[in-house]
Amino acid sequence: xxxxxxxxSRAVRVAWLLEEMGxxxxxxxxxxxxxxxxxxxxxxxxxxxxVPALEDRGITLFESGAILQYLLARYSxxxxxxxxxxxxxxxxxxxxxxxxxxxxxxxxxxVVETILLPPERRTEINxxxxxxxxxxxxxxxxxxxxxxxxxxxxxxxxxxxTGHAVIMAGELGADLSDKPNLPSYxxxxxxxxxxxxxxxx
Amino acid sequence: xxxxxxxxSRAVRVAWLLEEMGxxxxxxxxxxxxxxxxxxxxxxxxxxxxVPALEDRGITLFESGAILQYLLARYSxxxxxxxxxxxxxxxxxxxxxxxxxxxxxxxxxxVVETILLPPERRTEINxxxxxxxxxxxxxxxxxxxxxxxxxxxxxxxxxxxTGHAVIMAGELGADLSDKPNLPSYxxxxxxxxxxxxxxxx
Numbered sequence: 001x002x003x004x005x006x007x008x009s010r011a012v013r014v015a016w017l018l019e020e021m022g023x024x025x026x027x028x029x030x031x032x033x034x035x036x037x038x039x040x041x042x043x044x045x046x047x048x049x050x051v052p053a054l055e056d057r058g059i060t061l062f063e064s065g066a067i068l069q070y071l072l073a074r075y076s077x078x079x080x081x082x083x084x085x086x087x088x089x090x091x092x093x094x095x096x097x098x099x100x101x102x103x104x105x106x107x108x109x110x111v112v113e114t115i116l117l118p119p120e121r122r123t124e125i126n127x128x129x130x131x132x133x134x135x136x137x138x139x140x141x142x143x144x145x146x147x148x149x150x151x152x153x154x155x156x157x158x159x160x161x162t163g164h165a166v167i168m169a170g171e172l173g174a175d176l177s178d179k180p181n182l183p184s185y186x187x188x189x190x191x192x193x194x195x196x197x198x199x200x201x
Numbered sequence: 202x203x204x205x206x207x208x209x210s211r212a213v214r215v216a217w218l219l220e221e222m223g224x225x226x227x228x229x230x231x232x233x234x235x236x237x238x239x240x241x242x243x244x245x246x247x248x249x250x251x252v253p254a255l256e257d258r259g260i261t262l263f264e265s266g267a268i269l270q271y272l273l274a275r276y277s278x279x280x281x282x283x284x285x286x287x288x289x290x291x292x293x294x295x296x297x298x299x300x301x302x303x304x305x306x307x308x309x310x311x312v313v314e315t316i317l318l319p320p321e322r323r324t325e326i327n328x329x330x331x332x333x334x335x336x337x338x339x340x341x342x343x344x345x346x347x348x349x350x351x352x353x354x355x356x357x358x359x360x361x362x363t364g365h366a367v368i369m370a371g372e373l374g375a376d377l378s379d380k381p382n383l384p385s386y387x388x389x390x391x392x393x394x395x396x397x398x399x400x401x402x
Contacts, residue, residue, distance in 0.1 A: 047341040048303070059291045063302045066294035073285045084274045090260045093267035100301045101264045102249070108306050112330075123324055129313075140248045 001025040002055040004045060005201055006032040008171075010064040011052035012198050013164050017068050017157060019194035021076060027201055033116075065100060068157045080157045088152040095144075095151040099161035102137045103169065106130035110172055134174055141166055142179035149188060163189045202226040203256040205246060206402055207233040209372075211265040212253035213399050214365050218269050218358060220395035222277060228402055234317075266301060269358045281358045289353040296345075296352040300362035303338045304370065307331035311373055335375055342367055343380035350389060364390045 003018065003025050005011040009032055018025050030037050030051060037049040046053040046062045053062040054070070061067060072081050082088035109130040113122050141162060144151065151158045167186050176182050189195055204219065204226050206212040210233055219226050231238050231252060238250040247254040247263045254263040255271070262268055273282050283289035310331040314323050342363065345352065352359045368387050377383050390396055 047344070048337060056291075059288075061291040061295045063295050063298035065298040065302065066291070069294050069298075070291050073290070087260075089274070090257075090262040090267070090271050093270050094262045094264050097264035097266040097270075097301070100298070101266065105306050105309050109310070121326075123326060125322075125324060126327065136249060143248070 002028060004028050004030070004042070004051050004053040006030045006051045007200065008032060008168075009051050010164070012195075013064045013160050014052045014054060014067050014071075015198035015201055016160050016164070016192075016195050017071055017080065019197045020080060020160075020192075021071065023071070023075060029201065065096065065161060068096075068160060072157055080155070080160075082152060082154070082156060088154075088156075092152050092156055092158045095158035095162045096156075097161075098137075098141075098158075099165040102140075103134065103162065103165040106134040106137065107165065107169060107172065110134065114172070131174075134169060138166065138169055138174060138176070138179060138182065142181045145181035145185050148181075149185075155192075159189060203229060205229050205231065205243070205252050205254040207231045207252045208401065209233060209369075210252050211365070213396075214265045214361050215253045215255060215268050215272075216399035216402055217361050217365070217393075217396050218272055218281065220398045221281060221361075221393075222272065224272070224276060230402065266297065266362060269297075269361060273358055281356070281361075283353060283355070283357060289355075289357075293353050293357055293359045296359035296363045297357075298362075299338075299342075299359075300366040303341075304335065304363065304366040307335040307338065308366065308370060308373065311335065315373070332375075335370060339367065339370055339375055339377070339380060339383065343382045346382035346386050349382075350386075356393075360390060 001018070001023065003011065003014055005015060005027050006029065015027075036042060037051070043049055045055070045060055050062065052064055052067060053060060054067045061070060082092050107130075109126055113127050113130070150156065151162060163185070166182060167189060170176055170182070170186055202219075202224065204212065204215055206216060206228050207230065216228075237243060238252070244250055246256070246261055251263065253265055253268060254261060255268045257271075262271060283293050308331075310327055314328050314331070351357065352363060364386070367383060368390060371377055371383070371387055
């Protein structure tokens with residue numbers, strides 16, 4: 001297996017699961033935004049030149065959520081996802097999809113406005129709107145996490161998806177001061193050896 | 202089962218799959234943005250007061266992608282998703298997640314800027330950036346669809362997720378004139394009786 005990876009990107013999610021599962025993989029690293037990501041060679045792997053992408057036995061796929069579900073379905077032997085008939089299963093799916101459905105849209109805007117664009121091209125109203133929306137999305141996670149260690153009764157790939165989004169939101173300066181359950185959740189995730197490896201490949 | 206639904210929302214995806222599967226369901230309709238979506242009663246179903254949400258035998262979940270995967274896992278008998286070991290499976294997952302990962306972020310911005318905000322609060326640069334990004338995301342779908350009827354060798358829930366996003370992009374005025382494969386794909390999807398019902402409940 002070969003993972004196309006950048007630090008500070010959704011590729012960390014894939015590396016995290018690969019490490020949790022103890023799978024062997026090669027890695028091709030990019031600096032986020034570097035020109036090589038637009039080379040025809042890489043555009044044949046990912047048509048938008050983004051990370052992550054995964055190659056495995058002649059197939060290539062992208063989208064972090066798709067890659068995690070692919071790895072779980074083909075290699076996990078039932079770990080990191082609850083059984084279909086369990087009580088946890090619907091919650092697991094909801095929080096798995098919550099990352100891209102709810103948290104990442106305002107995060108994307110904040111990254112563009114506060115990191116990628118030069119100051120003179122920033123739009124204050126976008127920062128304000130996205131900050132408010134992100135806060136609402138994180139509040140819902142915080143409320144769900146009251147009295148819990150993970151999003152469902154055990155650590156799953158939903159914690160990789162939404163947990164990673166929550167960690168990135170914290171890194172980006174989201175206000176966690178009124179969210180009593182998120183700092184300890186972030187710490188619990190960051191203490192996992194698999195994430196420590198995946199974070200800084 | 203009970204579906205919380207609005208026209209012109211991602212709830213159409215859930216109704217579409219329910220109709221394809223021939224499942225019975227109750228429906229509670231909202232006009233998009235109506236005040237009742239913020240009532241405490243509905244916020245107990247969906248903490249952000251959005252649609253879709255699904256209730257089924259004492260469980261409640263939201264996120265259209267999660268609901269589709271829930272329905273497929275518990276009720277589909279293997280229809281509408283390829284087998285895990287098939288060649289189609291990774292492509293299926295990729296295009297399932299592509300809807301929210303790639304198409305909907307610029308769509309969300311375009312809906313806010315061109316429909317929800319009054320003209321004096323619109324930001325031209327957002328419209329321009331999102332239009333460009335959406336065009337890139339649709340181009341990748343168009344290129345994949347060359348010579349194909351559906352995203353994988355048969356109609357699946359990936360066509361519901363990304364197909365619905367493509368249809369909505371067309372409704373919002375995205376430029377399809379340089380995308381030879383998308384108009385016929387949209388027509389093929391819109392001719393499915395299940396979508397006809399789901400579109401206008």
